[in-house]
Amino acid sequence: MLRRVLAQLGGLLSTLVIASAVIFGALVLTPGDPVSAIIGGVQPTPELIAQVRADHHLDAPVWERYLQWVGGILSGDLGQSMVYKTSISALLAPRIAVTATLVAYAATIVALVGIGSGILASRGGPWDQAVLVSTTVGLAMPTFVVAILLVWVFARLLGWFPVLGVGDGGWDTLRHLTLPAVSLAIIYIAYVSRITRGSLVAQQTREHVETARVRGIPSARIFRAHVLRNASPQILAVSGTTFASMFATAAIAEQAFGLGGVGALFTEAASRKDIPVVQVIALLMVSIFVAANALVDIIAALIDPRSDRTHA
């Protein structure tokens, strides 16, 4: 078990090193001069340009700037935003809170509704049909379309939920985040539901499940101890990736509902060539993705004694 955790951590670290190099390199290579972005609308004088280049270390070799950047991040200094002229940490902190709450909310919905409907569908019959049809619709609808529909029905027609902003904390925030979270969750619900159903159905026909049935084990216990348990590593793996990619997709929901989250900041920074901000957020997303997957793998290893074993 320890070996597995260490291997996971090693993989995680090397992925992050490579990802950080790629992120840094790619943005250095992108066309467009960051200087003009920093200076903004002012007519640049040669002195001003030289000043800006010196301030942002734009003249140093790429590898040196990369090491500086990584060193800064490791010591807690994420750098300065070129556009907002403030530290990225200050810029990011409140937005991370918003996005994290949104994703956690949406992930809870996905876990409950997605896995729940998958379990329901795996029993077969009319429920299976109903879930199949609704997940097909769910998979086909992009997040922004869902957002518009939700706003129209629940905000405009029914007036149950507010449309914009994050509210004043507590219940109010939850109320404000409900529509964004639902719109973010729909496509993932459909996905997780299908995977859950599929892996449960596959487990139900396994021979060891037949053995349990022959031995007269109550069906509730068979489902819990043999079907769900054996399907759970797969369901978990999919849920983990889903959870991680929600951080990226959250941008759409944030834009649609006017939430100042990380995703919204990311798109804005990208369009305004605020490269340091883009770099930090990209690295953050990669880190979350990699960490979520590593965590899922470790949990899966705890459930399945075989993945820790060696077989030729």
Added chain:
Amino acid sequence: MSTVAPPLLDIESLRITSPARVLVEDCTLSVASGEVVGLIGESGSGKSLSLRAVVGLLDARLTQSGRISVDGKNLDALDKAARRRVRSHSMGVVFQTPRAHLNPLRSIGDFMTEALTCVAGVSASEAEVRAESLLEEVGITDPRRRMRQHPGDLSGGLLQRVMIASALAMEPQLLLADEMTTALDVTVQEEVMAVLLDLQRERGLGILFVTHDLQLARAVCDRIAVMSAGRIVETIPAARLDNAVEPYTRALVASSTLSRQPAATDSEAASEPILEVRGLRREFMVRKARGWGREPFVAVDGVDLTLGAGRALAVVGQSGSGKTTTARIICGLERADAGTVTVQGEDWSQPARSVRERRHRAAMAQMVFQDPYQSLDPRQSVESCLAEAVRLQEPGSADAVRERVRELVRSVALDESVLDRTPRSLSGGQRQRVAIARALAARPKLLVLDEAVSALDVTVRAEILDVLEEIRHDAGVALLMITHDLDVAERLCSHVVVMRAGRVIESGPVAEVFSAPAESYTRTLLASIPRPGWVPRRRG
């Protein structure tokens, strides 16, 4: 209370139908207390299906009629809960592949105690004590440690003992066994059977023993029901099997006792060796059981063998003895770490490097695999499959290719009507013939057969062996038979090589090795084969 105890299991006029056809018809069978009843037949004859109807595992799309009584209680007359109660308390079931029938994620202890705690309502600690003593009863030493382990830690033979132990957890009088030793090596089969029969005597169990292995059934059963095409053709005492009247039973008995053909021993004069293997060695890196890193596992350890042109040599041994790896190296599917392979004077020690070389070797030696279901492309017709193989070696006019394909089909005793069919619509035996015909397309001098008849029914096996003997005798193709089945070796081969743990431990003419084996392992192997009068024994 009636004076005569009802039979443990009483099946009357069982009929199972799918929407398309009748699968089992008029199956009548009973198992009394203390009696072992064999249900034998070839694959698809409906024997496993009948057993599944008894235990309640029939596919929902199938319909069943007739009467099944357990302990005198008619299952159909009971409600669902009562039926489940009768099934879980009055019968135990042991299936063919124990590894598939145990949840790989749960420990042996969980498996053993589950029925006791969940169905019988025994306390967890009490269940553990009972599970331990059951495991001891089936000859598992250190049951406490085994109960903490998972199915992946145990061998197939041990797992099958666990299955037997758990089947007896509720102390049923009736045991149903579905091909329970088919997936095991012969020596392991002997031990598992010994365990089962000991328990049967001690507890006076009634056993329904479903198997395709007539020799095994004859050795362990009191009565035998022979099933063919969904019907029981006759039920006779095992001792009278040789005097059976039904033609089907007679055919089954004839094909399962492979008689040694004089052809296999012909011309003792030395022939030129077509294949010479010297000091062959192959290691695989496997992850260590404990700690970090990998360690070498020697699969083939200094193997020598010689096969004369037009002769047949058997390589026998249990699973894991390295016989298949040896065959794969000879055919260039695997590389050797050391040693030489010489085929007709050419050095084949390393896999072919160029397409031309590979084609050249293919014209000399061909391989036939165990499972014809997987070695043929399911969407390719037999004709196009064979034509492809013919064109590869003998490019010619369409007519010439067609003629050669027909010749090949005839050489494996198939009808030309199979040509436009796909493997899906062929039986297992027909598929294996197609696979052999495809191998013969190249006019090889050497045919390597890796367990090529192991997956086939006895009657089909006997036919394929006849075909192979003909090919060897008429076309002079040398045969290298990789097999765990000593009967097959004896039927077809003049010489034999016995392998164990990667080494050749004994070799020589079949007649000598089998009648006077020098090695104790060979003796064990020979003694494990069920024959008339065979009594399975537990070995240290």
